[in-house]
Amino acid sequence: MSHFNPGDRVRVDLPDQTDPDHQEHHGKHGTIVEVLDDDGGKVTGDERDSHLYRVELDTGTTIDFRWRDLRLSIDEQASKEF
Numbered sequence: 001m002s003h004f005n006p007g008d009r010v011r012v013d014l015p016d017q018t019d020p021d022h023q024e025h026h027g028k029h030g031t032i033v034e035v036l037d038d039d040g041g042k043v044t045g046d047e048r049d050s051h052l053y054r055v056e057l058d059t060g061t062t063i064d065f066r067w068r069d070l071r072l073s074i075d076e077q078a079s080k081e082f
Contacts, residue, residue, distance in 0.1 A: 003067040004053050008032045010070045012055070029073050030057035036064065 004010060014026040034054040041050030052064045 003048060003051065004032045004035070004070060004072075006032050006034060009073040009075055010053075010055060011073050012057075012065065012069060013071045014069055025057070025063065028057050028059065030055040033062065040066070 009029065009031055012025045012028045012030070014022045016022060019026075032053050033056045036052040036054060037050060038052055039050065040052075041047045043049070048067050051067065053067065053070060054062060054064050055070070056062045
């Protein structure tokens with residue numbers, strides 16, 4: 001089961017300032033456009049790592065993230081609570 005679904009609004013959360021993507025992507029918002037399956041879960045032992053989430057950022061850039069790098073946007077959280 002994937003953590004996010006296509007259409008979900010998300011915020012990129014890369015708190016580690018030494019992460020090479022932190023400066024460019026941390027705090028940006030976008031939309032999940034595709035959920036890709038891969039074998040990451042076999043490598044890490046965590047089934048959640050078996051998915052990559054393709055995100056189209058509001059800037060127009062499309063990039064893939066793991067579940068741990070994403071949070072639902074505040075607007076998306078509010079709509080799912082009701």
